[in-house]
Amino acid sequence: MTDRAAEPSYSCACFYTDNIFIEEYQLHVRFTDAPQFTRDYERALQSRGCHGTEKFARVLETVKKEVHRRMRLAEESMHRKVEISLYYKPLHPEVYVLQESFLTEEFLEAVHFCESHNATLEGLLNHLHSIPGKRIYCFPLFLPQFCTDFVAELENFEKSQLDKGRPNTMNNYGVLLNELGLDESFITPLREKYLRPIASIIYPDWGGGYLDSHKAFVVQYSEDKDLDLSCHYDNSEVTLNVSLGKAFTDGNLYFSDMREFCTDFVAELENFEKSQLDKGRPNTMNNYGVLLNELGLDESFITPLREKYLRPITSIIYPDWGGGYLDSHKAFVVQYSEDKDLDLSCHYDNSEVTLNVSLGKAFTDGNLYFSDMREVPSNERRYTEVEHTIGRGILHRGQQVHGALPITSGERWNLIIWMRASSIRNKQCPMCHKEPQLVETMGEGDGFTVIRKEDRGEAVNVCTLI
Incomplete structure (x- = not known):
């Protein structure tokens, strides 16, 4: 539901191709056509137990049906909404219109504080329970009697013979509230009048003060239906999750960190690795990795990173190594795991300055170690060990002798950028x-x-x- 009722509605084209969940194999996939799907996911599905052409064909057909469902989703949803409005008789019609009597006093106090002239995040936290370090906030929202009546209404609707849309590909049981007629009279005023004032203070950097549309649904968990929900992220800037009941044990929510660049970048590299395309390898020392220029990342990613962000730093810390004149690079990603490369022997780089960034994933040990410059005799070199954590970048001179100790578990991907200054190497080849x-x-x-x-x-x- 959107505030922009008179304007056209839009979805990104990726809705019809990406983030398709195969429940049987707990895998999110992308689908454009059968050859692409086979090329990108046949091996991944085999590793999860999808053996044989018959099983794979069944998965492919399931994915195609989901794409078709998404393409017809809006039209079918509008049809269901009309049918429900004509033929469904509510059990509790009063719950279809939002009333303040449904809301807790604590929640109303938080909203009123946010509407005051002196509202601050620090003051708001006196009204909310904050999960440390996660920017996740908890508060009592609905009174128990409303929850009881609302769940009874949903159960009554489930008993009807009317067609029902399901929330998403991950939840098999639940109700789309716009089809039940709850958008205009309940969810929209809840978002606009009560939630947006709070969101504007706790999530100003995520559009909290400008939330102008929503998708609202109820999901159902029980021992004979969905028991849990796999790790995922939402198609929203801000999400509200309210437990309505009934009686249950366990089933806590769990939250990780934000979906961040390192996670997405590694996922993209893994997706590329699954393809059947030929791949160049970074160098003679690393057997596993990706040359980023072949993947099309040079002009749009690595060059601006070098020119706009790294060169101002290197111009000050490495002026004698051409830090202010870095005008080319070689960029690649290397991969370490127990069944691939474990470590990297002592060496120096074909660069004036090198950037090394740990992208993940989870791993133990595998620290980097650095010695003196290459001209120092090997028997006189002294080594320093440096821990490399996810997201951390390490800048060093290319001619500085270094290596990587073995990882003892897990998997690590590192982004390496060899940055070159022609004004330096034109006079003397660094190799x-x-x-x-x-x-x-x-x-x-x-x-x-x-x-x-x-x-x-x-x-x-x-x-x-x-």
Whole structure:
């Protein structure tokens, strides 16, 4: 339901292709056509027990049906809403219109505080229970009698022979409240008059003061229906979850961290790894990983990261290594796990400055270690161990000797960016420590550029070194 009733409604095209949940194998998938689905998910499904062409064909048919359902969703929902309004007789018609008598005094006090001129988050927290470190807030919302009557109304509707839409692909039992006629008279005023004042203070950075539409539904759990709900995130800026009853034991909610870049990026890399496309590997030392230029991430991601964000920092901390003139890079991701690469031997990089970011996933041990610059004899080097945690970036000079200790469990993905300054390497190759003998090559090369006539006294018709 939206406040913009006179305007067209829109969905992102991804609604019809992405985030399709296969309950039997507890897997979210993307579907555009059968070849893409087979290429991207056949192995993943096999690893979860989907063996044989017959089982896979059944899964594929289920996914196709879900895509078809989504395409017809709005039309069918409108039809059901009309049928329900004509033929369903409510048991408790009073619950269809929101009344303040349904709401707890504690909740109303929180709303009134938010509407006052001196409302602050600190003051609001006196009215809410906050989950430390999660920005999750709890409060009593509905009085017990309303919950009892509302659940009785939903059960009465479930007994009817009318068609019913289900909330989503993860919940098999529940009611879409817009089809039952509760949007305009109940959910919209609840959002606008009571929830938005609170959300504007606790979630200003998530549009809390501008919540202008919603999707509202009830889900049902019992021993003979859905028992639990797999880990997921919602298609919303802010979600309200109210327990209506009835009597039950256990079934607590659990919350993790926000769906963040590192999680999404690793998921994207894993999705690419599942494809049957040829893949280049990062280097001769890492057997598992992805070259990000081949994945199309150079121009739109790595280059702006280097130019706009990293170079201002490196210009100050590494001015003698071309930190202010980093003009090219090689970017890749490496993967470590118990059945793949465990560690990385001592080495130095083909870069002036290197960025190393731990993307995840869960792992133990595997710290990095750093020594002196490469020209220091190996028997004189002293090593320092550095813990590498998820999301943390480490900048170091490319010629600094370093390595990675073995991980002892789990899986780790690292983003590596070798950043190069042609003004430095044009004078001396960082790998052979000699004046570069350049050979023209296709592609990106290794960051060397044509040496200008005024720098050398003659023109050299070369481009890059592979």
